[in-house]
Amino acid sequence: EVQLVESGEGLVQPGSSMKLSCVASGFTFSNYGMNWIRQAPKKGLEWIALIYYDSSSKYYADSVKGRFTISRDNSKNTLYLEMNSLRSEDTAMYYCAKASDLPYWGQGVMVTVSS
């Protein structure tokens, strides 16, 4: 059974940093690209980052480019999202999702940016 389990949720002040993790199981993690997708409270879905299976390419939404970094450790079956210079508008539920047809999603972690 495929599982994606995110961790790292919390409340942080504007301008601070935070790192999310997503541990994958049930499939060969190192063979697949992975996404981070977020959902602000009562809003729709927003794709924010993609990393290729071998970390050779990384892509970001304009809304997070230069502030967020996606990475992975295939030896640990883990995907990461490092978030810097956090803003109130980054408050959202963050999901990891397997690329490219989005077949599997994690349960999500809530990130709240507030003073």
Added chain:
Amino acid sequence: DVVMTQTPPSLSVAIGQSVSISCKSSQSLVYSDGKTYLHWLLQSPGRSPKRLIYQVSNLGSGVPDRFSGTGSQKDFTLKISRVEAEDLGVYYCAQTTHFPPTFGSGTKLEIK
């Protein structure tokens, strides 16, 4: 970015009825490999999204065949036959043909 326009924004249906949700894209979703990367997701209340249909009409694993998807190019439809109580939630269309991936604004399905 490709804009995905979903209609209607909400639906209220009785158990056993059928419903359709429309999704229109601002560009053709046919990729250079000839495939169309248009997918349908359901977000049940308090849950993460679950993929129902991929590449227009392919049923995801474990998804009941009451769900079906049709369409081509820029115009797509999700049909739910014989709605059941567990079908309530927000339905999203999503495209992964063009970068960046984009989503429709969602259709909220309520049960009468």
